Amino acid sequence: MTGTDTAWVAPANEDQLRAWDTAEGVFWAGQAELFEHSLQRYDDWLLRAAEIRDGDHVLDVGCGTGSTTRAAAWLAGSGTAHGVDLSSPMLMVAARRARDTGVGNATYLQADAQVHPFEPAAYDVLLSRTGCTFFADPVAAFTNLARAMRPGGQVALLVWQAPSQNPWFTELTTALAAGRVAPAPPLDAPSPFAFADPMRVADILTTAGFATPECEPVKESMYWGPDVHTAERFVLGVLGQQLSDADADTRARALTNLRRTLVKHYSPGGVSFPSAAWLVTSRKTA
């Protein structure tokens, strides 16, 4: 693209489309700078692991507002980077930012990466920054992605480790719970934490046609904003769903808890929380 095509979505991914193409996607698109900054400390890990060379064709899965697609396009030089995502509002930002920063070899497409008919063997590198853990059928998705890759092509995925290793999630959701039970996202169903178990990741990738992956643990701080007010708005956009059925008292306590938690993590550099991811690398088998 620059412009978006109509998505063709696997029926089981329609809930994800509804979320990312409407309210959630609109919020992410509006906060693009903050979101891109929030995981920036992981970008160097991911891009080095992607081993992009001049002339490569790179596929960025769940590219969102496209910061990693733009970086991949720069590294690919005379090659290309193609970002695919379910979210039209986020892709519009991605296309605008590529244009504004003079990145002419990044293209974007609204598509369900699980079922999109990519050109076979078209890509040298597959990368994703937290964008590949929402598939209803991850084996089908990675089988489809394997078809799009040339034999020997490189895979680099950044995915979250379990919630217990991610204080940004546990501390923020505990604050918002205000004494109620904090959410426990599934580790084996579409969620940010669906690739938290390296055994499961290995199973998915090898069944799909990739070599046994390496999962390197990486810990970086995750940025939530320059000040507590900005971080509060950001957290409520990302995790505020947790308060959807809270009564007024619970909501007030949750917001007090949240501010206390954010103040605890504030420094002159802004509000940051510890986080932990897996850097998953593999290759498409011949």
Ligand SMILES: C[S@@+](CC[C@H](N)C(=O)[O-])C[C@H]1O[C@@H](n2cnc3c(N)ncnc32)[C@H](O)[C@@H]1O
């Ligand atoms: C957590 S966001 C990450 C966005 C971006 N990679 C980043 O790091 O800022 C997850 C992204 O995956 C996308 N996504 C979820 N399911 C998808 C699917 N089946 N096909 C393509 N993209 C998908 C969402 O629309 C969303 O933009």
